[in-house]
Structures are given as structure tokens and as C-alpha cells.
Amino acid sequence: MGEAIVITSGKGGVGKTTTSANIGTSLALSGKKVCLVDTDIGLRNLDVLMGLENRIIYDLVDVVEERCKLHQALIKDKRFECLFLLPAAQTKDKSSVQPEQMKKIISELKQDYDYVIIDCPAGIEQGFKNAVAGADKSIVVTNPEISSVRDADRIIGLLEQEEMEAPKLIVNRVRNHLAKSGDMLDVDEIVSILAIELIGVVVDDENVIKAANKGEPIAMSPNSKASIAYRNIARRILGESVPLSTIEEEKGFFSKIKTLLGMR
């Protein structure tokens, strides 16, 4: 019996889908059997990021409306034998699925997979309720900007009402130079406002966009900073204790000398 983790944020565009794709890929890299579920019905993206768009025959709504069996709608990943995707429908909208139906599908998937990663749509309406319905755990993604942190706070409040573990936090798109100069919320500040456990910090990396456009999750390329961050998050999900690499570590030798001399 696996576990279902919902990736959510409240605000749109903070990187839920990217995070879902990369956590899924990283878990698959560690040899786990993973199923990604896209619940963003009407605005699906996860299949595009995974480069699996052209293989979709059936989708989530087809399963719900019993036009096909669940296993028929699952798409096997190009790269991994143990990674699958349940795509969302593009022609319907969020109201075509009910939370109970979602619950049933997720619990069915949990029988066969170690991890079911649910990509949640933006907002707090039907789509959110559907995505959260079957989940055992949740991860909240936020960016270091006030509007995103505000929405994350709202979402955490809603998640706390559900019967699941306390949500974990990923701060995505951190830009080192802005945080250092104090022009951006720093990670500590965000954690102190949201008061939940931090499970990962992902730096802003243009390779993420490049990789997404190629339909290849960044977690596949081992050299990028974002990739390492996602792999570390996956390891923390698996229960390993990986220290959070802070921004401090990236300070150069000279800046350390400057700090010592009191120049900054």
C-alpha cells in the first residue's frame, strides 16, 4: 500500500506541475513505483512537461465516467518502467469529477504504486477539493513573494481541516542575489510565517524552463542546482535525512573574508 501526496499552492504559476513532474521523476530514479495524477482538468500541463502529450488516449474523466478501465488510461513514461501518468481531460472542466470518485481512483492506484503524486490545480474550488480528497500527505509550493506566501497560508489552513498529516513546504524559485540583498522574502521569513516543516528549497534556474520545453524533467540532468534540489526532496520523502542546503553555502571565499572584516 503506497501513499498519495498532493502538490498544491493556491496561487497559480508557482511551479506545482514542475514540482510534481520532478518529484515523480526523482522518486522513479530511486527505483520506486510512481504514478503521477494530473487533476487540472481543462488546463492540463503535466503530460507536456513529461513529454507524454502525444500518447494520451484516455484520461481521468474517461475513467470516472467508465469509458475505460483505470489501467487503460495510465501512460507509461518514456524513460522509466516504473513511472506512470494519469492525464487530466482537456475538453471537460473541474466539475466533471467529484471528490468521492477521486478518492476511489487514488485508493485504487495506491494498491499498485509506492507513491501517487497528485498535481493540484490553482485555486481553492472544486479542483482543489478533488485533488485533496484522496491524499494522505500534502506538499505546499510557494515562491518568495508576498502574494504567493499569502495564498500558501490560506491553502495550509484548508489542508489542516482535512484528515491528513501536517503539510510540508517547498520554496521554489529562490533567487540568491535578491534574498541576500534583502529585496526578496528570505526562506527563514517564509517558514516563520507559514509555520510548517520545510522539505526543500529550489533555486531559480533557467535550465528548468529549457528542460520543460523539451518535455524532459530537469531532475534527469544531474548537473543543475534545481535538479539536485528536487532529488534531495525526493530523498526526504523517502525518509532519508538530507540537510537543507542553505544559501549561505554558496557564499564565495571573498565574501566570507568580507563578513569577517565587518565589511557587509
Next chain:
Amino acid sequence: MAMAQKLQHNVTIKGTKDGLVLLLDDLCSFEHLVEELNDKLSDDHGQLLNGPLISVIVKTGNRYLTDQQSGLIREIIGQKKNLEIKRFETNVITVAEAEEMKKEAQIMRVSKVVRSGQVLSVQGDLLLIGDVNPGGTIMATGNIFVLGSLKGIAHSGSSGNREAVIAASVMKPTQLRIADMINRAPDHYPEHGHEMECAFISDEEDQILIDRISIVHKIRPELNRL
């Protein structure tokens, strides 16, 4: 005749320096009471019931009056233009009223983070052990004490008590409300300060002021419950 004699004692009118006290017997039936009250008030008492405006305190002893019954008594007394009911005094209240009073007097202890979009509303005083994040709201009919940082909206004395206060370990609210009064935060908070502060309505300035928590005992001595 004996019956009439007894009737005489059901309603007793006493004069004090503040006005009249109407003692209503609590053992006779309500009908007798109404009847006698009508009789007594319709009697000519000279200037007592026809002179200048007199305030009346109605004491009902151990009798519980329903709203309808007290309304009727109000009506009877109101027929005399110079009588004005100041208040009803009674030894008894219903269980529901007692519970209401208990709730008003208690301190509700809550330990959580009040997040954006959440509203925490209590009767009586609120002791919140945790933060109020921006977009969150806490309300209490009594005072509010936050052991944590207050960054959202706090509304104390929400049913109209202007004496209520709001205290917080870190006072950086978006809005403070006390009874019917609203105070918006400055657009920018300075970096330091705002620790252990208390908000109250200042009588002189008729607006919400924030000051050090240590002066609260001077402004609101009734907060003490020793």
C-alpha cells in the same frame, strides 16, 4: 375581605431618594400581581404618580419573568406618564442566561495559527497561543491576548464593549477593531519595536491607541480578577 387584605401586600411601593422601588411579591400568581399593580397605580396618590418624572426600579425577588410578562408590567407602569422604568432587579436567571454569563466571563484558550481566510470567533476573552497571519481574523466579545505575532485582523469587544483591549507579543496587525471602532495599520512598519503592546480605546481622543503593555493596568484596572 381577607382576600382583599392579602392582595394589598403583593405590590409594595417604596420611595427612595433615587425614585420609586416597586417590590413585587414572588409567591402570588402573576395574574394577582397584574391586577393589584393596575389597582395601585390607578389609585390617586396625589403628586406621587402625577408629578415630575420619577425613575422606577422593579424588584421581582425570586420570581422569573418571561419577556412577555416583563413587557406587560412595563406597559402597565408606562401608562403613568411620569414613571420611567430604570431597570428590573431579580434574584433568579435561567440556566441559559447563566451559561451565557459564564461564557462571557471565561477566557477561551486556543492554540493554533490563524491563517489567511480563517476566522476565529469566541465569546468572552480570547487567549491565542500562536500567530495570526495576514488575512486571518480573530474576534472576541471580551479582550484579546495573543501570545505570538498578530499580523491579521483582531476585533475585541465585538458585541459592543468599548472597554475591551487587544494585547499581542508582536503587534503588527493589518487592522484593529474594538467594539465599533476601526484602526488601520500604518502602511509601513518600522523594523523594530512593536513588542508586547496593547491596544485600547482612549476616552480622551475617542480612537484606538497602542501603548506599552505595562500601562494597561492603569487604563483598564477592571482587567484584574483577583
